[in-house]
Structure formats: C-alpha cells, structure tokens
Amino acid sequence: MNCFEEDVPMPVSPLADYFSNSLINVFVLGVIESEIPIDDSKAQPLLKNNFLPTSPRFSSIMVTNKNGKKAWKQVDVNLKDHIKIPTFTSTKRVTKLYDECFDEYMSKIGMEQLPEDKPLWEFHIFKYPTSKAAGTFILKLHHSLGDGYCFMTTFLSCVQNADNPSVPVKFPSSRSVESKSTKVMPKQLSQTASMVKSAFDFGWSLLKSSLIPDEKTPIRSGHEDVGFRPMRFSNVSLSLDNFEEVKSKLKVSVNDVLVGAIFFGIQLYMKAKNHKSSTESTALVLLNTRKIRRYVSLKEMHDTNSEAPWGNRFHFMHVPMPMLSDDIDYLNPLEYVFEAKKNISRKRNSLEVPMTGALLRLLNEIKGPEAATKYMHKIMNNASLSISHVVGPMEKVALINHPIKGLYFMTVGLSQSITVTITTYSGYLRVGFVVEEGFIDEYQLKSCFQTSLEMILEAAKKLPIKTRL
Numbered sequence: 001m002n003c004f005e006e007d008v009p010m011p012v013s014p015l016a017d018y019f020s021n022s023l024i025n026v027f028v029l030g031v032i033e034s035e036i037p038i039d040d041s042k043a044q045p046l047l048k049n050n051f052l053p054t055s056p057r058f059s060s061i062m063v064t065n066k067n068g069k070k071a072w073k074q075v076d077v078n079l080k081d082h083i084k085i086p087t088f089t090s091t092k093r094v095t096k097l098y099d100e101c102f103d104e105y106m107s108k109i110g111m112e113q114l115p116e117d118k119p120l121w122e123f124h125i126f127k128y129p130t131s132k133a134a135g136t137f138i139l140k141l142h143h144s145l146g147d148g149y150c151f152m153t154t155f156l157s158c159v160q161n162a163d164n165p166s167v168p169v170k171f172p173s174s175r176s177v178e179s180k181s182t183k184v185m186p187k188q189l190s191q192t193a194s195m196v197k198s199a200f201d202f203g204w205s206l207l208k209s210s211l212i213p214d215e216k217t218p219i220r221s222g223h224e225d226v227g228f229r230p231m232r233f234s235n236v237s238l239s240l241d242n243f244e245e246v247k248s249k250l251k252v253s254v255n256d257v258l259v260g261a262i263f264f265g266i267q268l269y270m271k272a273k274n275h276k277s278s279t280e281s282t283a284l285v286l287l288n289t290r291k292i293r294r295y296v297s298l299k300e301m302h303d304t305n306s307e308a309p310w311g312n313r314f315h316f317m318h319v320p321m322p323m324l325s326d327d328i329d330y331l332n333p334l335e336y337v338f339e340a341k342k343n344i345s346r347k348r349n350s351l352e353v354p355m356t357g358a359l360l361r362l363l364n365e366i367k368g369p370e371a372a373t374k375y376m377h378k379i380m381n382n383a384s385l386s387i388s389h390v391v392g393p394m395e396k397v398a399l400i401n402h403p404i405k406g407l408y409f410m411t412v413g414l415s416q417s418i419t420v421t422i423t424t425y426s427g428y429l430r431v432g433f434v435v436e437e438g439f440i441d442e443y444q445l446k447s448c449f450q451t452s453l454e455m456i457l458e459a460a461k462k463l464p465i466k467t468r469l
Helices: 014-018 040-056 101-111 147-157 185-192 195-210 240-250 255-270 334-348 352-367 367-383 442-461
Strands: 027-034 060-064 070-073 121-126 135-142 159-161 233-240 283-286 316-319 385-391 398-401 402-412 420-427 428-434
Touching: 014 352, 027 101, 027 147, 040 121, 040 147, 101 121, 101 135, 101 233, 101 240, 101 283, 101 402, 121 428, 135 147, 147 385, 147 402, 159 240, 185 334, 195 352, 233 240, 233 402, 233 442, 240 255, 240 428, 240 442, 255 283, 255 334, 255 385, 255 420, 255 442, 283 334, 316 334, 316 352, 334 352, 334 385, 334 442, 352 367, 385 402, 402 428, 428 442
Parallel strands: 283 385, 385 420
Antiparallel strands: 027 135, 027 402, 060 070, 121 135, 159 398, 233 428, 283 316, 398 402, 420 428
C-alpha cells in the first residue's frame, strides 16, 4: 500500500504480511445461510454494535512507514461502503431458485480485491432464495485480519441462541492441548517422537517447499499464479450422526475420517481422469498453534498473556496422500483413514511445524519480509492442495433474528488448484471445495468425494465392533 505514516501503533504480524502482497493475497468467505428472507435494515446495527468492537483490525487499514514496516492504523469506518447487496433483474428467475446466480456471485467476489484505503472486509447480502437457504449472508475477510479461530470467535459474539435468545451461546468445547510452539515442543518430543524423526520430517518438508514440487496432475496445474486465477465453489452437507459408528469401530476422529475421504476421493478423481503417477501428491493441513484449541472470550483473546491470542496462529503440515492401488479388487478405503490418522498424528508430534516457523522468522529477520513471503509462496505452490477445519456452534443460532440453517467458509487465494475446508455446525459438517476454474471439474470432484465417503462408511459398518485393520 502506498500510504506512509510515521506513527504506527499496531505492527502487522509476519504471517499477516505474507498474506497481503502481490505474490500472495488470501481471503476467507464466511457463508451464513438464513432460514427466512433477509431483512437488510438490520445489517448496519449488527456491524456497528457487534462486529466492529470484536477487534480493532476491523476498523483499521494497513499502512507502511518510511522504513518499509507495515502496521495497522485505525480509521473511521463508513459501514455503507462495506455492505454489498447484489440485484438480479432477469425475469426468467422469478419462479426459479437462484443457485446459479449465487455460484457466479461467489466466484465474482472471490476474484475481486478489497480496496486498500478501507478496512479489509465486506458484508454481502444475497437476498434471493437458493435450494439451501431463503437468503445468504457472506462475510468476506482478508486473511491478514486473523485466522479461522478469530473469525469463528467473532461470529460467536454476533449470534444468539435460536431457541432462546436470552440464553448465552455455548462456545464449542475441545480438549486443551499443548502448543506446538518451540517453547513447549522439546518436552513433548521426548515423550512422543525422536529427534531423528523430527529432523527427517523437517528435511522432507524443506525439500518439498524448496526443491521438489508435486508433479503436475489432474489436481495440480502448476500455474505460478493459480492463487489469482478464477475459482469455482461447491460444498457437501453431512450429518455428524453418520460418523458415530465409524468412530467407535475404527477408534479414530471425525477429522481422520474426513481427511481420509478427501484423500481417497481425490485419488478416485485422478483415476477417473486416467492419471497414473509414480509419486505421491502432498496436502498442506493447517494446524492451530495456540496453546489451547477451545474458544475463549474476546476479552481473553486480546489479553497480552492470552493462551489463545488474536491473529494468524497456524502453520502448515506437509502430509503425503496415499496412492490408489492399481488393482481395484484389493482396494480398501479404510486404509486412507488410517494413513491420514498416522501421518497427521506423527506430524503433530514432530518438530517439523515449529522448525518451519523458526525458518520463516529467520528468513524474515535476515533477508526481510519479501524473502519470507517467497518461501511461503513456495510452500503453498509446491503442494497439491490445502485442508483446513473450523469448529462452529454446537447449537442452532440466529444472526439478527435470522435463524441460521447452514454455515461454512471458503478460503480463496491459496496457491493450489484445490482448497478444501471443513466446518461443523449444529450436528452437521460442511465440506467445501474451491477449485481452479477450467482445470478442475468441481462437480466430478464433489461426486468422487461423496463416493469415497460412502465407501468408507460402508466398509467400516461391515467391521465387527472394536476391530481395526
């Protein structure tokens, strides 16, 4: 941004800096589906009284001082500049659902850049009915403002219990876990992984990031500017109840099942495209590096000693995707679940993540933000896809008296041809796919994922209780 200020009160974090430049520019689209037609007159009070107070970054712009350092500068916010309400005038749509218009609108706003002279967010109100909602709110947020943890905490502060607004919304609970930061990892490492394994994992990650990109496949175009190319969106809604029997039989988490299904579905997609590969593709799985995973109050987040501070507090784990057996008769879809669990567990308990973070900080300090940004771009561009997961409300909630039927998010601008997101809300899961337009067939990919999940669930149901492969 060509704006220079001498006094900058709130420095931009390195990760926020990496995600806001000409090489990488990442956004999050939070999609909130309403059960009833939307009353847009309530939007401004919501943003003024609930949204803006959650973080000073929502009323700040990114500026650069004379030394080239970026920082957040608070400004007056004109809410009318941030509220976008599209209109569609075609008479052919009077009696039809607006699914196609919604898909086109999502692709459109996914490509548009946010004005740099205003805070980096927009609130879109799609007032037309689709097959999934009577109307849809779309909150577009630049990733430099924070990560999925921050944005979900913001959402939780803006909603009410749908059945009884006087009852506070329960924050999704999760067991406390130690951070994967360098401060606590050595203690963990002595208990769960050897230094040799950690060194191997870090070395492999370093090679994948710097020297050995995934080969070009039906899921990786290899375009250097893929993060700035047009994208298409699709998603699948799943009931959490379907996973209970699978969890108990396989002794895995829902996330293990989903990641296994994603890996298996992608392999089915590649097979459908008649692709044969001799090397594994790589997924970047996002890991929250806060000391605790449970959500905390906004006041606690902004505390200087918070265990769950505001900001971008995550790193990528390089996870190899299992290859599909050439002999379909010996194909066992459950192997993908167990491989996903094994690889992700190993990466979590390794020093790979904090060592990669330390390398980025070292590059930033020695060679500057530009060098660190180029390395971050290589990390993303050399892999085939990214996967991220955000836990939403356990109960049904309402936004400005609009009961929320469905909730999910999409990440736009990461340097892969496929980005997968997972969101939980009120007993359901939404798996979203953001794919490179003209390269990935989003409908076939979605179908392959659904097929893979059905095969995994069916295979698990055939197993005796407490049986593992």
